[in-house]
Amino acid sequence: MNISITKTAAPKQKPDQSHLGFGIHFTDHMFIMDYTEGKGWHDARIVPYGPMAVDPSAMALHYGQAIFEGLKAYRTANGEILLFRPEKNMQRVNNSNRLLCIPEINVDDCVQAIKELVKVDAYWIPSAPGTSLYIRPFIFASEPALGVRPAHSYQFVIILSPVGAYYKEGINPVKIYVESNYVRAVRGGLGEAKTVANYAASLKAQVEAKEQGYTQVLWLDGVEKKYVEEVGTMNVFFKINGEVVTPALTGTILPGITRMSTIELLKKAGVPVSERKITIQEIYDAHAAGKLEEAFGTGTAAVISPIGEFSWNGNVIKVNDGKIGEVSQRVYDTITGIQSGELEDTFGWIQKL
Template sequence: MIGQIKIEKTNSPKTKPDQSNLGFGNYFTDHMFIMDYTEGKGWHDPRIVPYAPLEMDPATMVLHYGQAIFEGLKAYRAKDGRILLFRPHKNMERVNISNDRLCIPPIDVDFCIEALKELINIEKDWIPTEDGTSLYIRPFIISTDPFLGVRPSKTYKYIVILSPVGAYYPEGINPVKIYVESNYVRAVKGGIGYAKTPGNYASSLKAQMEAKKKGYTQVLWLDGVEKKYIEEVGTMNVFFKINGEVITPALEGSILAGITRDSTMELLKSWGVKVTERKITIQEIYDAHANGTLDEAFGTGTAAVISPIGELNWNDNKITINEGKIGELSSKIYTTITNIQNGDLEDTLGWTTEVKA
């Protein structure tokens, strides 16, 4: 029995940031949602409380063994005043996929969406309205037993925090430069690559920092065994348009099943564009560039939505894609998805959920 959501409002509201200079993940709203799990009792004590630091025992298991998961989605303010969420059920369903892999008890998807709506209603004045902005939503679960033995925790906290954001990449919708990683490994089949868990991101930081020093925005990961098959970028799934066909790596256990990835494929198929999920080597991409059939490359993800790829660097062999410009297809996907998210385009696919007061 989860119970009714208790609400405690802050007595010290924050000053809201300048919408024209938000960046990504820099500011946080006045309140957060918390719910506890206790073995034998289930999820309980759901509450909305003032945003504040968490107090934890130094032996709290998440600090030592990383048993945690997180999600990312957004709320948008439409021009007519409506507040819209984009495919929130997909995100909450993915929470439970990650939970299962990390031995965390499943959440009630419908209840957590209703709790999210309640939180957003309280924080609705934090939703930015300038073009390219939104309210980023970060649900996460951490293991909370004060225990140093290696086993799944018996207690957890489910928390949701909110952050008004602008573009994830400084380039915005302009093409980004991507470094192809040939040394470090992010994930392998049978591991936790398909789960949205902090460990996946921690393992990517070394390569990302080295790529940044070389002037690259992100890293494109290859498979962890042969280091030749393309997997994903650190924060995005990837697509390549070759000779009119759009190809994306198949989900085989080491790649996150992105919601924007899924939305992109649905859109492309509805437009009559051939979309293929399969293994694709980095060599194939370079061969397609050499013979003139590589038309576009782009990443997809909640944070950036669509991010065109203008350059790849694989073993110091650099190629420029589509003259370093955004492609026609990338632009069409970005415009369509963002217009649906913002309520500027009729949602015929049933992707948006309205947050009603």
């Protein structure tokens, strides 16, 4: 794929690495590629970061035909730049595309676009411990038309953001509110896609959870409201009586890249892992029996988030005395060690720029 590059004439001042936050600062450039029906994806370009001209009748604004991804670039102690399984994120782009009737995109082209953009803005990759360069690819329907149908034109865009820890708690356990009223997804819907609609559907419950002092929401299934699905920004795992259990992918849960990596890592280490349906009652029963040993979430933004507390219908339980567990710590240390280049990548997950 040929990518034209136009450098900015006014580079920004980089933010202080100790106060990056998450998704607040953006680099000097962005990638854009257009899709036109009958022509396909075309006109790949890297241009200065800035406002985009979007028609008021752009179909994404009216009918929500938009998807996105999230991954990171890391700078090692010796200055190398590493990407963690970028091809898996781009394969997931196409799964989301299929579900939203967006034209599929070449995975190798997507990875190339990410690498070229990261190279152009490599100066922005932070080097302080725990920091990284967040990569946000997204696609939206750009056709100016009103009418409920798949659009005929789209834009594929990639922006970059230097980031610190996703949660202010860091690797310390977070408090999770179990949602029993609102629902996020049902089978046959868009639950397994990384689409803007899923996140819009989660906002009301998230706001109410935060008002009660909880970091995130744990969603239950949308039909019986008893089976555990995922946390708003993470897949979820439980260690029960020596076995690590995570909800099976049944079409309502996003197939996380960190989730996939965690399962592969644990299996290689000989830790019993199962993917199955699990009820919230089972979690509470395991806690009552003293068998709920750990709980943690996995995702690109935070990598691993230990869970120290659940609140379900007013019933609050503490997990592992509110401390990080041995499995959570091991998974975090291994994945972040591979991502930073401090540990050998025996899985073949890393791509170097």
